[in-house]
Amino acid sequence: MESASDREASMPEVGPVMNPGHGEAFTPHMFSALWSAQNGWHDIGLRDIEHLSMHPATIGLHYGQVIVEGLKAHRQVDATMGVFRPWCNAERFQRSARRLAMPEVPESLFIRAVEELVAADESWLSDDFSHSLYLRPLMLGTDVSLMLRPARTYRFLLMAFVAGGFFGSDMESISIWVDHEYSRAFPRGTGDVKVAGNYAPTFVAQMNARKADCQQVMWLDAMEHRWLEELGGMNVFIVRGTGAGAEVVTPELTGTLLPGITRDSILTLASRSGYVPREQRISLDELRAGCLNGDITEMFACGTAAVVTPVGRVSDAAGAFIIGDGKPGPVTVDLCAELTGIQHGTSPDPDGWVHHIAQ
Ligand SMILES: Cc1ncc(COP(=O)(O)O)c(C=O)c1O
Structure with missing residues (x-):
């Protein structure tokens, strides 16, 4: 498993990532929220990205109660940031959650996560238009239980990496x-x-x-x-x-x-x-x-x-x-x-x- 010093070595000290691949140049923050039946969504906010500490019997690891999304933030011509159709991803994330008997992340919370993470980490994106910030929402069942049933506690996370072209930089067939x-x-x-x-x-x-x-x-x-x-x-x-x-x-x-x-x-x-x-x-x-x-x-x-x-x-x-x-x-x-x-x-x-x- 990657150590904190390995991670730091893999990030540039300051400024934008210039040669991203796909899914490797993660930005320094993540957004996190927890859910339980009793408290609903709670412990919500942006924090430094970190390894998760999980019991080996975490339900999501065994029975696949895990959903993801994928959306992108792009540098605009006026140097601000714009995210492409995030409401559609929020809606699809809710549909995925329903299919796996998970709680839905409200659209407002999903959009807040996107806004806070992009605002915090946009400086990692260069002004090269072929680069973008790929945003990866994730939700998993976090109960420590191997009972074959839906979890009763969940974690929603949003992380980001700097993405270059998926198949390289040029438009090739x-x-x-x-x-x-x-x-x-x-x-x-x-x-x-x-x-x-x-x-x-x-x-x-x-x-x-x-x-x-x-x-x-x-x-x-x-x-x-x-x-x-x-x-x-x-x-x-x-x-x-x-x-x-x-x-x-x-x-x-x-x-x-x-x-x-x-x-x-x-x-x-x-x-x-x-x-x-x-x-x-x-x-x-x-x-x-x-x-x-x-x-x-x-x-x-x-x-x-x-x-x-x-x-x-x-x-x-x-x-x-x-x-x-x-x-x-x-x-x-x-x-x-x-x-x-x-x-x-x-x-x-x-x-x-x-x-x-x-x-
Ligand atoms: C199986 C599959 N099909 C199609 C797509 C394209 O979907 P979108 O345009 O929303 O990224 C994706 C990516 O999310 C996918 O995983």
Whole structure:
């Protein structure tokens, strides 16, 4: 386990983090709140980030009563900080909590945590627009008990790290591996919420993807292994046609994929830019045939971490196929620019998506 001196050595002494990876350059504070049936939310506030001291029989560790979120704060053109659609994350965190029989964090407490942490640690973020502060809310059951029941006490935490590009600094196309061996989620399971237990079972498929020289896994539906669902931590879109009027299509929400906030934003931006947004089932057969005959011109993944990432190649045991010319397509580039423009305050924000943090 990392010691305090190791941690200090890994942080710059003062000033912004210049070369962040993803999920490693943590800022010096965290926000914490406790919950019990008797006291509700209490012991609330910002504090120095620290290791947690937990009894080995803490319920969340054994039975996975753990939920997470992911959202980002961006440096604005006027040097202030703005957080992208935090109310949506607050709402999804509540939905995840209900699914795991946990108490809900009120939206006001969630937003307060975000505001206080970003205000305290924004100096760790450089003014490089490709960097952002990734905010990670976490809640876990903290009872010391191995009874198979929901915890009666909980801890809500918010931490932050400085994030560079998820796949590196440039917008390069990634390759994805279609998994036919495992399932990520199944009907009436937990695929549409952000519970910690959704992620570890995907690591083995991710390792297979790496062996096949792909950066990400594409999950198919669990029942027929036929319909595209999403990637491990991103939603997916295809583009049919070109130019104004091109269709920007993403798998419909079936209850087994995560309703991404970036996905929702892209659907809105696509419509505003004159494209035709669609939510519908897309089969792997259609994807393969559409890419080969040119109907499908582009494909991209999107999410808080990945922003908008072009997909250039899709592989499985049956072989690989290229989307378009394998390079980032114009619709993908356009939608990415629209999204990041709003996030950084360089484009108008007609829907009020950016929550400006008071300094
Ligand atoms: C499984 C999964 N799908 C999609 C997404 C993208 O969601 P969002 O755009 O809200 O980050 C995420 C990230 O939270 C995820 O974990």
